[in-house]
Amino acid sequence: MAKTIRACAWRRLERPYTRKSKYRSKSYVRSVPTNKIVKFEMGNTSKEFPYVVSLHSDRDIQIRHNALEAGRKSANKKLEDSLSRNGYKLKICVYPHHILRNNPLASGAGADRMSTGMKMSFGKAVGIAARIMEGQKIIEAYVQEKDIELAKRAMTLARHKFPKGGTIQVVKREIATA
Numbered sequence: 001m002a003k004t005i006r007a008c009a010w011r012r013l014e015r016p017y018t019r020k021s022k023y024r025s026k027s028y029v030r031s032v033p034t035n036k037i038v039k040f041e042m043g044n045t046s047k048e049f050p051y052v053v054s055l056h057s058d059r060d061i062q063i064r065h066n067a068l069e070a071g072r073k074s075a076n077k078k079l080e081d082s083l084s085r086n087g088y089k090l091k092i093c094v095y096p097h098h099i100l101r102n103n104p105l106a107s108g109a110g111a112d113r114m115s116t117g118m119k120m121s122f123g124k125a126v127g128i129a130a131r132i133m134e135g136q137k138i139i140e141a142y143v144q145e146k147d148i149e150l151a152k153r154a155m156t157l158a159r160h161k162f163p164k165g166g167t168i169q170v171v172k173r174e175i176a177t178a
Contacts, residue, residue, distance in 0.1 A: 005126070011062055012061070013060045013061065033099070039072070049088070049089060051143050056137055057135065057164075058134065064129045068162075074154075076154075083150070091139070092139055094136070097128065100127040
């Protein structure tokens with residue numbers, strides 16, 4: 001299994017370089033890595049909850065799919081252990097569309113004769129990431145009023161999995177009664 005590159009290599013937003021060629025067969029990304037996020041909505045998805053505790057980004061960043069999955073797992077585990085599956089709803093609000101590419105350079109004896117350089121290197125697809133703007137919602141948890149502190153703790157656990165953290169906000173929702 002290939003070693004995962006550190007998150008600091010991917011967290012800055014840069015304009016993605018897209019390969020363009022006059023030959024159609026060379027103008028597309030050949031392989032898109034699979035998304036590691038298993039679910040985007042967890043808990044009781046049909047029930048209406050009066051409060052939303054959400055995690056918002058502090059700055060423009062990219063979050064890799066494996067970091068989003070780690071944050072989802074830790075927040076879901078905290079909520080599920082305390083509230084069971086019917087006491088909350090957890091939702092991932094971003095989707096990783098951006099393909100991350102890496103052009104590994106050879107090292108060792110004779111590497112200078114094999115490497116072709118880094119200028120406009122396209123590289124192989126190594127992962128996917130969600131491009132997140134400042135203030136954008138990353139994860140939200142719907143809970144009852146008595147469970148707000150627990151949801152804040154779950155968002156804090158998820159925040160530790162992401163580069164550059166974020167801010168937690170609590171909003172009271174208006175629930176329509178039929």
